[in-house]
Amino acid sequence: MTAAALAGPGAGLSRAAGPAAPPPPDPARQEAALTMARRILLTDADHRDLTLDYLKLLTGRQRLRPGAAREVLVVGAGVAGMVCARLLVAAGHRVRVLEANRSRVGGRVKTFRGDLWQDPRLHAEAGAMRIPSSHVLTLALADHLSVPRRPFHLVDVPPSPDLASGDARVVYRSWTGEEFSTGSAPAYTAPKGLGGRLVHVNGQTVSKAAYAADPRPVNKSFGWDSGQTAAAAFDRALDTARAYTMVRNGDGSWSDKPIDQRVTGMAQLLYDLDGYSLLRYLQESEGWSDAQVQAVGTLENLTSRLSYGFLHSVFDASDINPAVTYFEFSAGTDALTEALAKDLPIERGRVVTRVRFDDGGVTVTAEPETGPEDEGCEGAIGGDRCEYRADAVVLAVPYAALRHVDFAPLLPYGKRRAIAEIKHDTAHKVLVEFTERWWEWDESTWRAKLGADYRPAPHGDAVPAVGGGCVSDEASRFVYFPSHPSDDGAPGGIVLAAYNWAEDALRFDSLTPADRHTEALDHLAGLFGERIRRYATDRHVSQSWLRNRWALGEAVIETPGQLLSLGPHVPAPVADRLFFAGDHCQPRYHAWIAGAIASGVEAAVQLTGG
Structure with missing residues (x-):
């Protein structure tokens, strides 16, 4: 393929901008698009598989x-x-x-451990914390270095000790027909989520399962009268971009085009859409209203990056979603x-x-x-x-x-x-230590623990689980729970009580570490009840990557x-x-170890x- 084979800007968009003829092709832009397409797909002019x-x-x-x-x-x-x-x-x-x-x-791989915590057996991640199963370079390198891993649960699952294992071989099937494998262990299949974690927006608090079953009440609180989940709406919005490099199958799934067509398609995608912010794409290409943008953006963690380049969201969507299987390194990243x-x-x-x-x-x-x-x-x-x-x-x-x-x-x-x-983006985390793993308790355990002081949870009975997280429109934005029942027998654990990006992170960056902890713990208590406070230690850590003098930000997001x-x-x-x-x-793996x-x-x- 040559750069001159690319069509003009907007050739692949689903909604025409008007009757005006497109501008003539820009050879320099075409060449840049082809160069970056090969880099994103990890290939070269001969279509070698660099992965x-x-x-x-x-x-x-x-x-x-x-x-x-x-x-x-x-x-x-x-x-x-x-x-x-x-x-x-x-x-x-x-x-x-x-x-x-x-x-x-x-x-930016940084694990908080040891004397930072009341229980030195605990550890938690300031930076990289999860590895998608598709990131074969990371997993294969870890296997080669004998670094053990276990599942990371993006959704909440029962707190079963059986989930503490999960090493699986790395298998990569190249478009050349060659297969790379690190062993014979069976593939790991992640369990289905319970849906007990919470969605808290516009004064409403419901479980993720309840939202999935009937999204309309939450969506309407934004002014978006739709029975479609935010995740499904955003996934569908990406179909326009997917069609450049993939083909839709009869069952609605997508498959990669042959590598030469994928390179051509990716180059055209870049040529057409590199100038689009995520907001512009959703409004101009997909016809979204402001209300839909705000609803989906809030629930899918997009609002803080609406002004950033659209293509980063395309790549991230395949890496961060509940359908993806993840791993973490058992002893810390x-x-x-x-x-x-x-x-x-x-x-x-x-x-x-x-x-x-x-x-x-x-x-x-x-x-x-x-x-x-x-x-x-x-x-x-x-x-x-x-x-x-x-x-x-x-x-x-x-x-x-x-x-x-x-x-x-x-x-x-x-x-x-x-x-x-x-552009270097920022990210912020606030980590809070608890003496007991209360997120693994049901209401009967809470009653036994609290006795006469027992008060019910504010938003329905507790669902025992590990992993998964909550989404909120408050400053803390996202909460994530540990994916496993214990670290080295420790009775307590560390909760990622606030996790936010971009503009959301800047709001936390300006606070003192003590104020960050107070706000994150208050938010957590609002979701799960004041009863959780009795198990919080005085140990907490926050990480601002923008205020780290050697990182100077979280990652490049163009x-x-x-x-x-x-x-x-x-x-x-x-x-x-x-x-x-x-x-x-x-460019395909900004902000990832891969x-x-x-x-x-x-x-x-x-x-x-x-």
């Missing part, structure tokens, strides 16, 4: 192309940097990793990053401030870190500078961080624009137009000396020539 290639590299079944050993600096000991470093070390290169954070590795870090030469507390490159190599200047990574940030970089010389450097840090690095000579203009302009105008420049190497990695470099892994492998392949 399959990366799986083999990550699990040692294939090696990087041999060549002369190079001195390589990797800046950033997050997932992307450490994946890249491990592959380069295995290929015989001399590698050193510089990490700004002096206390830990892992980047940082078990993966600790396994990656093992035996790597990592220097922590090294903040890169300057990068100079020429025909002879690269010189990197780093300064010591002082102070914490979050909140107070009373520390500052400074002190004795270190200089490192290398043949090549892999910059595996967020582009927001590169804004504070001095490059000489100047980076290419497109790269500088991407560093300065690409605004309309950025995927094509900036996207091709993000991963591009410079002068065969500077290479780039991080989930921001992989994106960091794929970009780390890609950077290693670029550096070694294959």
Whole structure:
């Protein structure tokens, strides 16, 4: 396929914008669309399956192309940097990793554990917490590193100890006909949700099961008189986008088109819709009213990102929905990053401030870190500078961080624009510890526990369950419960009492940590009753990724137009000396561990020539 094969803008939209003829094709935009389509689908001009290639590299079944050993600096000991470093070390290169954070590795993989909690057996995730079963790069790498996993339940399920296992082999069937597998364990099938978690909007509180059975009362509270669930409405709205790369089957399901048609379709989708925000797409392409946008946006966690590029929501919809099977790492997500870090030469507390490159190599200047990574940030970089010389450097840090690095000579203009302009979103979590796992109790257990102090739950009898979460239109927005009955025999557990993104997260970012805890616990008590307070400890933690001095945000979520105008420049190497990695470099998997892994492998392949 050539870029010139693409039609003009709007060719695939379901609703015509008017009788005016479309503008003539834009060759530069067509080329960018084709480039980004291949990146999203992890393929190349020859339609090779790069996911399959990366799986083999990550699990040692294939090696990087041999060549002369190079001195390589990797800046950033997050997932992307450490994946890249491990592959380069295995290929015989001399590698050193510089990490700004002096206390830990892992980047936005961060597990709160130990003395932070009253019960040190507990742990909870500040960052990455779930892995969709379709993210085979993450699961295969974890299996290769012997990092155990178990199911993560996006919906509430009975608190059965039988659900504590769930390791399943990774199976990937390529469009080439080849199959990759990590073993012979049976596939894991997630149980059906109970529907007992709550929906709290516009002063109404109902269970998710009740909403699914009769959505109209809740929908009408927004002014949207519909008997369709918000999830079903949004899923149907994505059919216009799906039709570019998939075909609808007779039973209503969708199947991928052949890879050449998928690349063509994805490029056309990008050409047509990269300039659309989610709000514009829903209103102009799908004809949604403001009331429907608000109803579906509130219930499906879309309102805070309505102004962002539409295509991120297309990709996220296949990763975050109740029909998807998920896993978590049994000992915490940082078990993966600790396994990656093992035996790597990592220097922590090294903040890169300057990068100079020429025909002879690269010189990197780093300064010591002082102070914490979050909140107070009373520390500052400074002190004795270190200089490192290398043949090549892999910059595996967020582009927001590169804004504070001095490059000489100047980076290419497109790269500088991407560093300065690409949108970094934010996310916020508030985690609260409880001495007992009250979410696993029915009303009879509550009566036995409280005795004369017993009061009924405010919104119906308690449904014993693990996993799943509640949705609310209040500031906390989303609540998630632990997916398993216990951690190492601990009687209590940690609830993600507030989880929000984008504008919703900014409202929490501005509060003090104590105020965040108060608001999140008040919201939880409003949903489940004041009786839960007696089991809350004084331990709580909040994580603002925007206020983390090394992350500078949660992840890249492009605004309309950025995927094509900036996207091709993000991963591009410079002068065969500077290479780039991080989930921001992989447009299909922004904000996911899989994106960091794929970009780390890609950077290693670029550096070694294959």
